[in-house]
Amino acid sequence: MCTVVHPAPDWATIRTVLLDMDGTLLDRSFDDHFYLEALPAHYAAANRMPVEAARERLVALYRAVEGELDWTDVDYWTRTLELDVPAIKDSLRHRIAPHPDSLAFLTFLRKRMIPVHLVTNAHPKTLAIKMAQTGLEAYLDRAITAFDVGCLKSKVDYWVKSEVILGFDPAATLYVDDDEAALLSAETHGIRHLYHRAKSSSTAPPQASSKYRSIETFHVLMK
Template sequence: MAFDWSAVDTVLLDMDGTLLDLHFDNYFWQQHLPACWAEQRGMPLAAAHEILVPRFRELEGTLAWYCLDFWSRELELDVLSLKDDLQHLIGLRPHAEIFLEALGRMGKRRILVTNAHPDVLDYKLARTDLARHFEALVSAHALGEPKEAAAFWSRLQQQQPFTPPQTLLIDDNNQVLMTARAFGIAHLLSIAQPDSRQPPRAAADFPAVADFRELLAGADTVAATENEIAH
């Protein structure tokens, strides 16, 4: 996938499903949390799924869906502590670190933009060392709107000034990409396989990245970055 880096000065990067393998989150919300909730209430797992899945779907795309405090209250569980059981599944997608290092070498401003709750963001940063690759880290909760909402992007621009025609956003969420496009962000890329345990997704409305190295112009940049990380 050829990419003209001369047209971009700012790179906005999602976290879950883009830089991090979405398997952790999918397994947590689809299997682990329902199982813990069912055990707490002494009900079959199937019954818990019947109750929880519609509640999850109803709130998808809202800030509440991504809110740790909301679900801890709603489910009467310490949701963050439940993640400890699966923390070994938190990991970078292939070559994400090489890509982030290369962006730094090219002088691009790197901003992490995530819907993750600040406590979840801190939890994952502590286990991945992602923070050192960014000039700024932004949780949608600090801006009061999810990335699916138009208001998020105007608030982000006020907090972290960027020029939409010279900005690249990489995100695995199609609705987020559509909202960003409406805001005027010119360069938009999706992710072909957000969850490593699931097959690649069918082509959607945006070009999808299978391997971050596809985006790096010049083997010298890739080789130098790989060598630095290895040592």
């Protein structure tokens, strides 16, 4: 059972909002399908092996670079797997979708004239595909990827460099992410208003955080 956040943040004290992409604004079911189903199927066909064996091999490769920039680098995976990973991802773009409450929350923030920045581990090629499919870019002031700053959000340096680029005040910034490691590094940097997105995928049950205030939808913040 997720923690119900009540009352909503004091929006008069919030000067900047930072939002994660995959799992927070967008339904993570696309990424789960892509990395655990679609990509293993392509790899299996290219290497004439069973899909389950391909999945096991790819999961081991994913885990070997988890937490490093290569983890989300589609060019790295293109070289490693000898597959055109961006093209495969683009062919499945019809499966990419925002959470049902994302546009409402972005509209809520726009009406309040609060700057909204996307903070993501995604590769720029992945970001381009997802923004083109969803149209969310129109609601964002700027997007910062891990490749802009040279590390993933689980590293404090991500926030140090992002603050320089975006010019936000950590004490007056609200940040929502479904990744506790990213929230922890943001907290270490001093970002004050932290929320965990417990319902990251439409195909999986919500998973509340034991450390951060968890929300299943943005609606509890729109007050």
